[in-house]
Amino acid sequence: MQVTETLAEGLKRELKVVIPAKDMEARMNERLADAKDKVRINGFRPGKVPVGHLKKMYGKSIMAELVNEIVRDQPGQILSERGEKSATQPEIAMTEDEAEADKILNAQADFEFTVAYEVIPPIELKDASGITVTREVVEVSEDEVNEQIEKVAESARTYETKKGKAADGDRVTIDYLGKVDGEAFDGGKDEDSELVIGSNRFIPGFEEQLVGVKAGDEKVITVTFPAEYPAANLAGKEATFDITVKDVAAPGKIELNDELATTLGLESLDKLKEVVRSQIESQYGNATRQKVKRQILDQLDTMYQFEAPSKLVDAEFENIWRQINTDLAQSGKTFEDEETTEEEARDEYRKLAERRVRLGLVLSEIGEKAKVEVSEDEMQRALFAQLQQFPGQQKEILDYFRNTPGASASLRAPIFEEKVIDHLLSEVSVTDKTVTKDELFADEDGEGDADKPAKKKAAPKKKAAAKADETADAAEGDGKAAPKKKAAPKKKKADEADAE
Structure with missing residues (x-):
């Protein structure tokens, strides 16, 4: 096998690999000799099939296997011998001419192919002791821990229906329908939606207009979607929402105690x-x-x-x-x-x-x-x-x-x-x-x-x-597009x- 470097430009390399026809034929003959005692062909006793007959029947298929094995295994071996590492899988190119390929498979022509790749440049490691970070x-304070527990406890907070007007912190249950220029838009409708006033879940101005509503109220509120709102068809647009209030509930008190821990599974x-x-x-x-x-x-x-x-x-x-x-x-x-x-x-x-x-x-x-x-x-x-x-x-x-x-x-x-x-x-x-x-x-x-x-x-x-x-x-979470607040x-x- 002859390996010739045909390109060495920066990190790019290209090699021409030539395996003489006689070497390919020798490899094929080794495979045929090994197969001689294993194949079963009508008219011949086991182990007595002439090599010439085997070559006529299986020679080209064995040569095709050899070609595939060579282009799969040889480039890695060649690079290893050259002390190089390829940055990516080397690109292999060989003849696409059918007549030339047929000659190679019949051991009548040398098998030639090229290997193109980029080498990983040699890296001389430097002393890392000079790096300073x-x-x-x-420091986590007790107040911060308690504050976080209170946030976690919100998931366990209970609400009780109340009479009268909704205040900041109350939970309202509403149906809503959003419109832009008088036309309802996709994702702007929901029923029995629960919203805690002051949670800032909806776009600015939405929740504030629910302060003071009572169960049974119907109200139209007007808001403007933020300019950076992710839905381009709504960004910066003024919208109205038809609101029907179904329930107003006051929040129960959260106490940091063992009972709270138990409700959270601890x-x-x-x-x-x-x-x-x-x-x-x-x-x-x-x-x-x-x-x-x-x-x-x-x-x-x-x-x-x-x-x-x-x-x-x-x-x-x-x-x-x-x-x-x-x-x-x-x-x-x-x-x-x-x-x-x-x-x-x-x-x-x-x-x-x-x-x-x-x-x-x-x-x-x-x-x-x-x-x-x-x-x-x-x-x-x-x-x-x-x-x-x-x-x-x-x-x-x-x-x-x-x-x-x-x-x-x-x-x-x-x-x-x-x-x-x-x-x-x-x-x-x-x-x-x-x-x-x-x-x-x-x-x-x-x-x-x-x-x-x-x-x-x-x-x-x-x-x-x-x-x-x-x-x-x-x-x-719920796939509703309209009043949910999103940051740019x-x-x-x-x-x-x-x-x-």
Whole structure:
């Protein structure tokens, strides 16, 4: 076998591989000799079938098997011998001329094919001890725990029908029909809808106009949908709602005691506080980790500047761009609405894709040198988490991961990445800093991101084209579009993305 490098341009490589016809024929003859004692052909005793006859009957099919095996296995062996790693699956090209292919299968011509690929650039790891990060820590107070318990207890709050007018905090049961320009719109109708006045579930101005209504009242209220409302046909429009009040109920008092804990499935108030405190600490801990991780990735990005394989960058960019355009379509917005242009957005997201790929390669190299491994137990837990997200589809999910090449990598990659970050945290300089909740959840633009872990999406340079990982739904929970309140997608910094 002869291997000739025909292209070495940047990270791009192309090899020409030639296997002489005589070598192909020798391989075929080995297969025929092995098959001689196994095949059963009428007119011949077992093991006495002439090789020439076998070649006439099975030669071309065996050669076809050999060709398939060579193009499947040989490129990997060749790259290994060259000390190279391909960024993606190498592209194999061979003759498409039927006559030439027939000659190869008859061992009358050399078998030639080309292997085109991009190499993963060599990465010389640098000392990570110079990386410094600030770990922001929030101390959870007793008042905060109690406040959260009161919010949780709202789900267990009871209401009793009352006579008289509805006040702030009362629950009203209403039928409503929404109209724009006198015409009812989709999703603007509901019956027996329960709404706690002051809960801010509906669009601004809706709930306030229910203060003072009584059971049996009929009323028309007028509101204006927010300009950033996700349903484009309603955004910024004035609407009326025909309201029929069916019931007004006053809230029961919430007391923080063991009885409350029991209604929530816990044995005591102390246990409830313990659980709630743990949840708050976990929430803060996740936000803290994301900020620490962001700092590490930012500094790694500065430390490692090299050309990233273009095919990996292209694939990453397409994933991002597809999500961005989906979000824009769902929000009814354009790039101009977000104070940018498609060209500028493409440029910014392309940079993000390059950053992700480059950091992904760096983290992979760091993890490999540190012998970071993902255990089978960790993979099983990740798979179980996937199954929980799709109840009733467990079989389909399992079949997907069993039968789809590379699917398991989507489970392994985030686990591996987090373990590499853990490894780096043991090497970098970490300084703890006590901060407030607002400081922890504020990004560099001053926007709070409470309850939102850092995700793998970015914003255009001027403003978010759409927050790619926070799609705005048209309704909350019950599929009703009209009076539900929704926030505009927020922007997220381009470099807030994790590396893959």
